[in-house]
Amino acid sequence: MERTPSKPMAALWMAGWLALMLMITVAGREALHELNVFEVMLIRSGIGLLLLAPLIFRAGGLAAVRTQRLPQHVARNTIHFGAQLGWFYALTLIPIGQVVAIEFTMPIWTAILAATFLGERMTIWKFCAIVLGLVGVVMIVRPATGEINPGQLIALAAAVGFGVSIAIVKSLTRTEQTVTIIFYMLAVQTAGSLLPALHVWQWPSLAAWGWGIVIAFCGTFSHYCMARALLYADATVVVPMDFLRVPLTALAGWLLYSERLDAFTVLGAALILTGNLVNLRATTPAPARAAT
Numbered sequence: 001m002e003r004t005p006s007k008p009m010a011a012l013w014m015a016g017w018l019a020l021m022l023m024i025t026v027a028g029r030e031a032l033h034e035l036n037v038f039e040v041m042l043i044r045s046g047i048g049l050l051l052l053a054p055l056i057f058r059a060g061g062l063a064a065v066r067t068q069r070l071p072q073h074v075a076r077n078t079i080h081f082g083a084q085l086g087w088f089y090a091l092t093l094i095p096i097g098q099v100v101a102i103e104f105t106m107p108i109w110t111a112i113l114a115a116t117f118l119g120e121r122m123t124i125w126k127f128c129a130i131v132l133g134l135v136g137v138v139m140i141v142r143p144a145t146g147e148i149n150p151g152q153l154i155a156l157a158a159a160v161g162f163g164v165s166i167a168i169v170k171s172l173t174r175t176e177q178t179v180t181i182i183f184y185m186l187a188v189q190t191a192g193s194l195l196p197a198l199h200v201w202q203w204p205s206l207a208a209w210g211w212g213i214v215i216a217f218c219g220t221f222s223h224y225c226m227a228r229a230l231l232y233a234d235a236t237v238v239v240p241m242d243f244l245r246v247p248l249t250a251l252a253g254w255l256l257y258s259e260r261l262d263a264f265t266v267l268g269a270a271l272i273l274t275g276n277l278v279n280l281r282a283t284t285p286a287p288a289r290a291a292t
Helices: 007-031 037-059 061-065 070-091 096-103 106-117 124-141 150-172 178-199 206-232 235-242 245-257 263-281
Strands: none
Touching: 007 037, 007 070, 007 096, 007 206, 007 235, 007 245, 037 061, 037 070, 037 178, 037 206, 061 178, 070 096, 070 150, 070 178, 096 124, 096 150, 096 245, 096 263, 106 124, 106 150, 106 263, 124 150, 124 263, 178 206, 206 235
């Protein structure tokens, strides 16, 4: 059924999204002080499966996760798994505000891949968005200085991986339920991290378990907040609210870790976010509908 549009309700759900995404960024940094990145991924995905179980039951039980597209799920989530590993690892190498700024190039890579492999039309607006995003990345990474931080390249590779993942999700959503897509994401990530995590396993302290649970909870339900926001407003209203994550993450990095962002990073982030806004201009908003 139709959901009555409400920008205040959309903003409220997006506030939940922003809070959870900030929490997962800080929790990831804190957990990685003690745990290996594979341990963090195993805890995140394993607990995530438990949190997802009630939604699977509500959707019809095991019948809800049956699929005829298992190879696509495995391919998508293998790439997504690698991207998440890179994202978490980058948190330990560069300021968290810089990680999130580079992460926002994901829509740029998605647009390129969707146009190349899914037949989506490449408009002048999308082309301008791609150019702005690439210039923004160059401003942040600054290859001409000869002082590229490996963390920047890892974060960029993660953003490309997320872009590939989203492009495949666009294809999967034509036939698959949301709960099915999330289930295979968590299942593949659990399987992929199990053996490496066991190889380096050190029993986490109580604090590390706490951070792991925060990561699992935020990683699972942040997307629920985003989905709810999209029920009350179009993507052209909702998505720009997510841009607040860049300055908020930079502020958190400054307050918690005394991290400072230079002018080049700020300018690069501004160009990337402008590219995202330009890309949204080319998107025809779909009517908001209630979840079924």
